Amino acid sequence: MKILHIDKASWDKGVLKSGETYRLTGPVKDKDTHAFKNLNDGELPDMGYVETKMSPKALLFPRSEVMLTYSTNPHDGNCNIMKEASKAYPPRAVIGIRPFDAKAIQLVKLNFDTEEYKDPYWLKAYEACTFVGLAINQPSITDFSTSCNTGPFDETGLDVLVVDTGHGFLAKILSTKGQAWADAAGFNIEAGADAASKITAMKKEAEANIVSKISVDKIAGKTVLELFDAGHWEDTAFGCINCGTCTFACPTCWCFDIQDETYGTQGVRIKNWDSCMTGLFTMHGSGHNPREYPYQRTRQRFMHKLKYFMDKYQEGIMCVGCGRCIKQCPANIDIREICNTMNQ
Amino acid sequence: MENPYIPYPVSIDDIQIATEDKSLKTFRFVFQNKSDEEKFAYKAGQFAELSIPGLGEIPIGIASSPTEKGFVTFTVFKTGKVTSHLHTMKVGDTMGIRGPLGNWYPWDTLMGKNILIIGGGFAFTTLRSSIKMMLDPSNRSVFGNIDVVYGARTPGMLLYKDELFEWGKREDINMHLTVDTEAPNWDYHVGFTPAITEKVAPKASDDTYAIVCGPPIMIKFTLPVLEKLGYKHDHIIMSLENRMKCGIGMCGRCNIGTELVCKDGPIFTLSDINKTPKEY
Ligand SMILES: Cc1cc2nc3c(=O)[nH]c(=O)nc-3n(C[C@H](O)[C@H](O)[C@H](O)COP(=O)(O)OP(=O)(O)OC[C@H]3O[C@@H](n4cnc5c(N)ncnc54)[C@H](O)[C@@H]3O)c2cc1C
Numbered sequence: 001m002k003i004l005h006i007d008k009a010s011w012d013k014g015v016l017k018s019g020e021t022y023r024l025t026g027p028v029k030d031k032d033t034h035a036f037k038n039l040n041d042g043e044l045p046d047m048g049y050v051e052t053k054m055s056p057k058a059l060l061f062p063r064s065e066v067m068l069t070y071s072t073n074p075h076d077g078n079c080n081i082m083k084e085a086s087k088a089y090p091p092r093a094v095i096g097i098r099p100f101d102a103k104a105i106q107l108v109k110l111n112f113d114t115e116e117y118k119d120p121y122w123l124k125a126y127e128a129c130t131f132v133g134l135a136i137n138q139p140s141i142t143d144f145s146t147s148c149n150t151g152p153f154d155e156t157g158l159d160v161l162v163v164d165t166g167h168g169f170l171a172k173i174l175s176t177k178g179q180a181w182a183d184a185a186g187f188n189i190e191a192g193a194d195a196a197s198k199i200t201a202m203k204k205e206a207e208a209n210i211v212s213k214i215s216v217d218k219i220a221g222k223t224v225l226e227l228f229d230a231g232h233w234e235d236t237a238f239g240c241i242n243c244g245t246c247t248f249a250c251p252t253c254w255c256f257d258i259q260d261e262t263y264g265t266q267g268v269r270i271k272n273w274d275s276c277m278t279g280l281f282t283m284h285g286s287g288h289n290p291r292e293y294p295y296q297r298t299r300q301r302f303m304h305k306l307k308y309f310m311d312k313y314q315e316g317i318m319c320v321g322c323g324r325c326i327k328q329c330p331a332n333i334d335i336r337e338i339c340n341t342m343n344q
Numbered sequence: 345m346e347n348p349y350i351p352y353p354v355s356i357d358d359i360q361i362a363t364e365d366k367s368l369k370t371f372r373f374v375f376q377n378k379s380d381e382e383k384f385a386y387k388a389g390q391f392a393e394l395s396i397p398g399l400g401e402i403p404i405g406i407a408s409s410p411t412e413k414g415f416v417t418f419t420v421f422k423t424g425k426v427t428s429h430l431h432t433m434k435v436g437d438t439m440g441i442r443g444p445l446g447n448w449y450p451w452d453t454l455m456g457k458n459i460l461i462i463g464g465g466f467a468f469t470t471l472r473s474s475i476k477m478m479l480d481p482s483n484r485s486v487f488g489n490i491d492v493v494y495g496a497r498t499p500g501m502l503l504y505k506d507e508l509f510e511w512g513k514r515e516d517i518n519m520h521l522t523v524d525t526e527a528p529n530w531d532y533h534v535g536f537t538p539a540i541t542e543k544v545a546p547k548a549s550d551d552t553y554a555i556v557c558g559p560p561i562m563i564k565f566t567l568p569v570l571e572k573l574g575y576k577h578d579h580i581i582m583s584l585e586n587r588m589k590c591g592i593g594m595c596g597r598c599n600i601g602t603e604l605v606c607k608d609g610p611i612f613t614l615s616d617i618n619k620t621p622k623e624y
């Protein structure tokens with residue numbers, strides 16, 4: 001596999017040059033944290049960023065997305081007939097995405113890209129992307145990604161893995177898409193023979209810095225009902241106020257709602273982020289709610305992530321260990337502790 | 345890429361009030377594009393999302409039978425936003441249908457078997473589809489004995505009454521209709537569905553399957569009856585309902601444990617359901 005060497009000055013120039021071929025998206029400063037945003041002309045991704053509060057899932061799964069359009073005007077030929085909203089999907093380079101967030105996209109893909117049905121909005125946006133990942137040299141204290149089939153240097157789902165060596169970048173080309181982006185950026189200086197071992201060493205060091213671990217071996221061996229009916233859930237969920245912050249910040253949460261909005265006689269059918277933490281999420285028309293009590297919703301989130309997903313797809317758990325939900329929960333609910341409780 | 349969110353345009357072709365209290369109406373739809381009808385090829389037990397622009401979508405069981413061509417029908421109870429609006433719509437209006445969605449009664453397994461259908465209230469829509477399909481001359485010989493226990497509060501609350509009475513006259517199906525209390529001119533059973541089931545249900549056997557659809561209270565009291573009669577849990581088939589949006593297994597709201605009711609269901613055997621949390 002080809003590894004390129006890019007010094008920092010050439011990096012900036014090359015990234016901007018790739019902007020002639022790609023729509024660029026990357027981490028930029030946003031108040032006290034960072035956010036993934038479309039970069040303006042001349043704007044550079046902040047490769048020194050630590051983390052983004054929100055995951056980059058919105059690139060493929062916007063908080064609110066128009067799916068269909070309609071007219072309710074009887075004088076229109078297509079009155080009350082739904083049409084796909086027209087949307088362009090120009091090639092996009094996602095620069096500086098963290099490996100666990102790229103891995104998360106592969107998990108979410110299991111939901112939106114199935115044998116029977118494909119979500120065209122998610123999938124077209126996905127196919128338009130080239131993922132240029134940035135390895136994590138110093139994992140945060142809430143990072144437990146190595147317990148989640150990923151890690152700070154994981155290459156899954158990436159087209160290029162960029163490693164900041166301090167003196168410059170090493171860019172490991174992982175796919176033809178990645179090569180095309182490097183070509184568009186004009187990056188073509190191959191790194192020295194020691195580059196691969198340098199990356200391996202940095203990877204080892206970063207992984208060794210992850211002290212936070214979870215284990216799901218016993219969860220795998222238990223039945224859904226054993227875990228679901230376990231006596232601890234009301235205690236476990238006690239502090240949770242069902243605010244949904246964890247579900248919105250999480251790179252692997254994919255639930256959505258569908259709503260119609262009409263302005264005069266023109267309207268749109270939109271897909272909005274939704275959360276299993278809300279009561280309305282499962283409320284029947286009759287008023288009956290299968291998850292009537294708040295703790296039942298908290299239980300659903302963790303059972304989905306740590307058991308249902310694992311059993312359904314045989315692809316590990318539905319969590320990449322990014323730690324966002326742990327940091328942002330106002331009630332100090334910690335998925336690692338819940339996982340431990342479930343894994344007893 | 346086929347867009348699974350786009351409904352087929354349909355016109356309302358006929359509307360019939362289905363119950364004496366007018367809370368249910370049966371809508372017959374025709375596809376505006378003939379080719380969509382072929383794409384909508386369905387099996388008895390499946391459902392569809394009825395789509396009204398500006399209001400939203402509702403999952404509704406398909407009440408017509410695959411053997412009936414040229415239209416599809418649905419019987420809808422008026423309860424909230426979309427269903428109430430649908431009840432105000434008129435013949436000739438345009439709306440959309442998305443589907444067919446979900447699985448169907450396990451017709452492959454049911455071939456050559458005796459079938460006991462137990463229905464209550466307005467959860468008789470996909471059962472009507474199933475009976476109509478099985479009674480079709482091209483299908484009737486494929487199945488063994490067919491018994492139907494169907495109950496409602498009053499005679500006027502039974503769905504598809506004319507058809508029920510016609511089936512009652514046939515030799516190749518045993519109809520056991522019942523209402524909760526005595527009613528004038530009612531010559532059939534009186535009593536709750538579970539009690540009537542206990543009286544009339546065929547003996548359990550490896551070759552006899554029960555299909556049960558009804559309100560939660562009916563299910564609750566019918567299952568013990570079937571157990572008492574010796575029906576095994578993998579010979580009891582049920583159709584579940586949960587709140588739905590996408591209907592294609594993506595929006596995440598309809599799950600019971602690992603199973604998505606919209607895509608892996610809505611039809612499950614009781615032994616499958618026993619393995620999942622009771623979140624429906
Ligand atoms: C597989 C299946 C088959 C069904 N078949 C029939 C049928 O044949 N006849 C019939 O009258 N009803 C049927 N229902 C129930 C019917 O879907 C609800 O009564 C209907 O969605 C209520 O919509 P509303 O907009 O009037 O109510 P509101 O309470 O205003 O609901 C708003 C939205 O929530 C969702 N929703 C609410 N309740 C339900 C529910 N119980 N199930 C699914 N989604 C819900 C819908 O998207 C609905 O548009 C079925 C439900 C399922 C899941």
Ligand code: SF4
Nearest residue numbers: 240241243244246329
């Ligand atoms: S776990 Fe925390 S962040 Fe998630 S809904 Fe509960 S209180 Fe909110």
Ligand code: SF4
Nearest residue numbers: 250319320322323325
């Ligand atoms: S750590 Fe929390 S936010 Fe991150 S992937 Fe896991 S569940 Fe989602």
Ligand code: FES
Nearest residue numbers: 591595596598606
């Ligand atoms: S209704 Fe969306 S997943 Fe079942």
